[in-house]
Amino acid sequence: MACFQRLEPMSKSLTNLWHPIASAEDLPYRHIFQGQLLGRELAVWRADDDFVNIWENRCLHRGVRLSIGRNEGLELKCQYHGWRYANRSAGCTYIPAHPADAPARTICNRTFPVCERYGLIWSGEDPTGDPPEISLLEKGRTLPLRSIAVNASLNLVLEHLANYRFSLNGDPGNLAVTTADYLDQCSLSVTATCDSKQSTVLFFVQPVDSNRSVIRGVLCSSPTDSERLLTLRHHSTELSHLREKVELDALKAPLIQPMTPTIEQVPITSYEIMMPSSGRKASLRVQVLRKWVTAEGIVGLELESIGKPLPTPQPGAHIDVHLPNGLVRQYSLTNAPGQGSLYRLGVKLESDSRGGSSCLHETVKEGDVLAISEPRNNFSLRRDAVKTLLVAGGIGVTPLLSMAHTLRNNKLDYELHYFAQTDGHLAFPEVLQEFGDAVVLHLGLSPEATSKELTALLLGYKSAMHVYVCGPGPMLEAARRIASEEGWPDTAVHFEYFRNTIEIDSSSSFEVSLARSALTLEIPSGKTILEILRANGITLMSSCEQGACGTCEVPVVEGDPEHQDVYLNDSEKAAGQRIMTCVSRAKSPRLVLDI
Amino acid sequence: MLKYRHVRNLGFGGLEHPVMNLLGNPEVCTNGAILDLWHPVVPTSEIEVGIVRQVVLLGQAVSYSLTAPGTYFAWRTDPAIPAGTVFMPSVVTENLPVLHRYGYLWTSLGDPSESLFEIPEYDEPDRRNIHAATIGVYCSAPRAVENFLDLGHFPYVHTGVLGIEPHTEVVEYDVHVDPENNELWATNCRFFQPMAAATSTTGKTVGYEFRVPHPYCCLLYKTSPLDSSRVDAIGLFVRSVAPDYIEANMFLSLLDESSSDSFIRQFQQLIFAQDKPILENQNPKLLPLDPRAETPVRSDKLAIAYRRWLSDLGVTYGVLPKT
Numbered sequence: 001m002a003c004f005q006r007l008e009p010m011s012k013s014l015t016n017l018w019h020p021i022a023s024a025e026d027l028p029y030r031h032i033f034q035g036q037l038l039g040r041e042l043a044v045w046r047a048d049d050d051f052v053n054i055w056e057n058r059c060l061h062r063g064v065r066l067s068i069g070r071n072e073g074l075e076l077k078c079q080y081h082g083w084r085y086a087n088r089s090a091g092c093t094y095i096p097a098h099p100a101d102a103p104a105r106t107i108c109n110r111t112f113p114v115c116e117r118y119g120l121i122w123s124g125e126d127p128t129g130d131p132p133e134i135s136l137l138e139k140g141r142t143l144p145l146r147s148i149a150v151n152a153s154l155n156l157v158l159e160h161l162a163n164y165r166f167s168l169n170g171d172p173g174n175l176a177v178t179t180a181d182y183l184d185q186c187s188l189s190v191t192a193t194c195d196s197k198q199s200t201v202l203f204f205v206q207p208v209d210s211n212r213s214v215i216r217g218v219l220c221s222s223p224t225d226s227e228r229l230l231t232l233r234h235h236s237t238e239l240s241h242l243r244e245k246v247e248l249d250a251l252k253a254p255l256i257q258p259m260t261p262t263i264e265q266v267p268i269t270s271y272e273i274m275m276p277s278s279g280r281k282a283s284l285r286v287q288v289l290r291k292w293v294t295a296e297g298i299v300g301l302e303l304e305s306i307g308k309p310l311p312t313p314q315p316g317a318h319i320d321v322h323l324p325n326g327l328v329r330q331y332s333l334t335n336a337p338g339q340g341s342l343y344r345l346g347v348k349l350e351s352d353s354r355g356g357s358s359c360l361h362e363t364v365k366e367g368d369v370l371a372i373s374e375p376r377n378n379f380s381l382r383r384d385a386v387k388t389l390l391v392a393g394g395i396g397v398t399p400l401l402s403m404a405h406t407l408r409n410n411k412l413d414y415e416l417h418y419f420a421q422t423d424g425h426l427a428f429p430e431v432l433q434e435f436g437d438a439v440v441l442h443l444g445l446s447p448e449a450t451s452k453e454l455t456a457l458l459l460g461y462k463s464a465m466h467v468y469v470c471g472p473g474p475m476l477e478a479a480r481r482i483a484s485e486e487g488w489p490d491t492a493v494h495f496e497y498f499r500n501t502i503e504i505d506s507s508s509s510f511e512v513s514l515a516r517s518a519l520t521l522e523i524p525s526g527k528t529i530l531e532i533l534r535a536n537g538i539t540l541m542s543s544c545e546q547g548a549c550g551t552c553e554v555p556v557v558e559g560d561p562e563h564q565d566v567y568l569n570d571s572e573k574a575a576g577q578r579i580m581t582c583v584s585r586a587k588s589p590r591l592v593l594d595i
Numbered sequence: 596m597l598k599y600r601h602v603r604n605l606g607f608g609g610l611e612h613p614v615m616n617l618l619g620n621p622e623v624c625t626n627g628a629i630l631d632l633w634h635p636v637v638p639t640s641e642i643e644v645g646i647v648r649q650v651v652l653l654g655q656a657v658s659y660s661l662t663a664p665g666t667y668f669a670w671r672t673d674p675a676i677p678a679g680t681v682f683m684p685s686v687v688t689e690n691l692p693v694l695h696r697y698g699y700l701w702t703s704l705g706d707p708s709e710s711l712f713e714i715p716e717y718d719e720p721d722r723r724n725i726h727a728a729t730i731g732v733y734c735s736a737p738r739a740v741e742n743f744l745d746l747g748h749f750p751y752v753h754t755g756v757l758g759i760e761p762h763t764e765v766v767e768y769d770v771h772v773d774p775e776n777n778e779l780w781a782t783n784c785r786f787f788q789p790m791a792a793a794t795s796t797t798g799k800t801v802g803y804e805f806r807v808p809h810p811y812c813c814l815l816y817k818t819s820p821l822d823s824s825r826v827d828a829i830g831l832f833v834r835s836v837a838p839d840y841i842e843a844n845m846f847l848s849l850l851d852e853s854s855s856d857s858f859i860r861q862f863q864q865l866i867f868a869q870d871k872p873i874l875e876n877q878n879p880k881l882l883p884l885d886p887r888a889e890t891p892v893r894s895d896k897l898a899i900a901y902r903r904w905l906s907d908l909g910v911t912y913g914v915l916p917k918t
Contacts, residue, residue: 097892
């Protein structure tokens with residue numbers, strides 16, 4: 001009799017063990033499998049990149065089972081209100097009822113650990129240690145048996161399995177002598193011996209709930225084609241008989257109360273109530289996994305998390321990179337939600353670099369560790385447009401790439417217009433290829449010719465069309481002017497500047513009252529509102545600190561703002577309801593802010 | 596025997612409710628805030644003269660009948676007066692209060708107010724008042740009401756009828772409690788609909804108002820496709836059989852002279868059939884009143900207000916009260 005190593009001490013709590021929860025075969029692409037372990041329902045789905053997601057089977061919004069939703073490849077879409085959650089991180093990436101707003105990062109499904117091994121998917125409530133490694137299965141060829149659901153408790157099923165008998169040649173009239181050996185409190189091996197030949201089956205019993213289990217058997221050999229079907233059918237028949245016996249026994253046993261797994265509370269009551277929590281914080285640590293030259297003067301960087309998984313990036317989001325030389329710079333993420341567990345950036349070496357891009361180009365190497373902020377999205381993508389135009393100038397293509405990925409994955413109508421000097425200047429050409437005909441290149445154009453092209457592509461605005469522009473200042477100005485001339489409303493024109501080229505005038509002095517904090521502060525010349533707020537202990541998020549990114553925006557209740565930013569559009573500036581605290585000031589003696 | 600245990604063990608609705616409750620351990624409502632209300636029993640159009648019939652209301656068996664002169668009776672079920680037998684008013688020892696209103700027989704297991712909430716449209720002479728369907732759903736009454744008050748699910752659940760992608764945005768609307776009747780209202784709601792009513796032929800943005808006059812009853816008013824200055828009224832009057840099983844009545848008061856009753860009913864039944872699998876897949880089945888149990892967004896303003904309103908009324912049946 002072969003001796004098996006015990007996998008775990010017998011006393012270990014069921015919640016701390018790894019359990020099989022599905023067969024690998026249960027997870028074809030674009031399908032969601034409904035599983036259950038220790039009373040908790042699970043939505044299990046394989047993404048297009050082969051990652052297996054194991055989530056609480058419950059949309060955070062209204063508790064609808066995610067298993068009745070749709071697996072869209074890299075995102076799971078809830079059937080009730082179309083909320084989307086990203087592959088891997090399980091973060092919410094889109095709330096269709098509010099297409100203009102980025103979902104709060106805190107909206108993230110509960111995930112459970114996963115391991116795919118021996119044709120089974122393993123998980124657990126809170127497993128300690130590594131998933132089981134079974135030497136017998138590691139080396140030999142194996143054959144997973146049909147899983148058998150049984151209406152009986154784990155222990156009752158194990159008791160019966162310890163007496164499981166089968167034949168070596170599939171003949172039900174010729175059952176062999178068997179011996180059983182427990183591997184841990186949920187699994188055992190059964191070996192049949194006949195005429196000096198042996199066959200071993202490992203049984204892993206999945207505790208579905210107090211009174212329900214699934215027997216998942218793996219045969220430790222791989223019969224030839226002719227015997228394979230016979231063997232499978234034999235075990236299927238014998239296990240079905242076993243199920244009938246167990247269930248008859250279960251009827252005699254007192255019914256145990258079903259398990260009641262706790263559902264975690266959501267961290268916030270409502271996503272718009274989220275208050276900014278800090279200044280420029282670099283809460284994440286990443287390692288440069290790959291750095292390569294993707295185009296003339298542009299490097300691509302792939303950043304991988306050290307420690308906890310990276311938060312879900314939304315299309316259009318950017319991060320602050322805290323550079324080894326102390327500078328902080330913003331870069332857009334080029335990959336879409338659900339595309340891998342890393343962040344991809346494209347960084348152009350600026351000819352007038354003040355140390356940011358040159359540091360990333362020259363100093364930072366593969367393997368280096370960088371501190372970055374969590375992604376922020378002030379350039380968020382609506383997914384309710386009848387058609388979306390993405391207009392990129394040079395390195396401005398980076399946020400638009402993540403948008404293009406998302407629009408393509410969602411099968412929405414879009415075009416990506418990419419203005420660049422030559423085709424050698426096109427960043428991420430391999431990614432552009434994936435978009436096929438949706439990409440239109442405009443190479444080597446003068447400013448006049450660029451304007452002409454912009455006019456041509458912005459012709460024929462229709463309701464529910466949206467355009468997103470990112471590129472150098474003059475091109476952005478031209479695009480915004482032309483869009484306005486062609487009848488695009490401000491609300492349909494979205495733009496992101498690299499930087500604010502307006503010369504900031506910080507000479508004025510004025511008073512700021514905070515409506516919610518009942519506090520009045522003097523803003524002297526030479527100091528920004530943001531600086532004075534922070535000096536008075538008021539925490540406010542910020543990122544670029546030059547009026548380009550929109551992170552430090554606050555609502556204005558009263559007063560006449562002097563904006564000086566390039567984030568708000570003209571009608572938003574005219575309305576005077578919001579300011580960027582890093583550059584905006586007051587024309588009136590007093591501003592009342594809603595914080 | 597094995598089969599029966601099999602279904603029971605699965606923990607799905609199946610045979611468990613409400614039959615199990617009737618046979619074994621009925622979850623009888625003891626919540627005064629609910630017991631004292633009027634509850635719909637059945638549509639009066641389906642009541643036969645002179646025969647005893649029976650339903651379950653709030654975990655209790657209730658019998659009812661109608662006499663030839665047209666008087667309705669309801670009483671707590673008495674084994675001496677079995678369902679299906681000929682009805683004689685004199686044998687009922689203790690009658691429950693009854694109302695005949697909006698095409699339904701209403702009763703109460705507590706101490707109800709004199710009258711039911713008003714639906715002024717019901718009495719307008721050019722309207723058609725129709726009972727569209729009674730549908731059993733394995734969910735709690737408040738989950739069904741909350742779903743009825745929700746615009747955001749139209750493109751996903753009623754695809755191509757009441758909503759369609761990419762027209763998914765729920766624009767800001769107003770919510771208030773009418774202090775006079777303590778009714779919850781949402782006004783100035785608008786939503787794009789490809790086929791808002793049985794009579795619609797093209798898509799358009801439709802105006803909506805929602806009204807909750809009763810924890811388990813609600814109405815919506817939407818722009819009439821025939822006359823944009825008037826509204827159609829659609830009501831959902833729920834009889835809660837158990838905390839997690841309901842029989843929902845759909846009531847219509849429409850401006851529609853041309854469609855047949857059966858066409859209108861089929862349209863409403865299609866809509867409800869689309870909601871049913873969603874309602875039966877919500878976990879937990881009871882509506883959680885703790886705001887941190889689920890994740891509301893701005894478009895859920897009415898749902899948030901409804902949960903708070905239920906809390907303030909002291910409703911504990913069909914909900915998970917705030918801890």
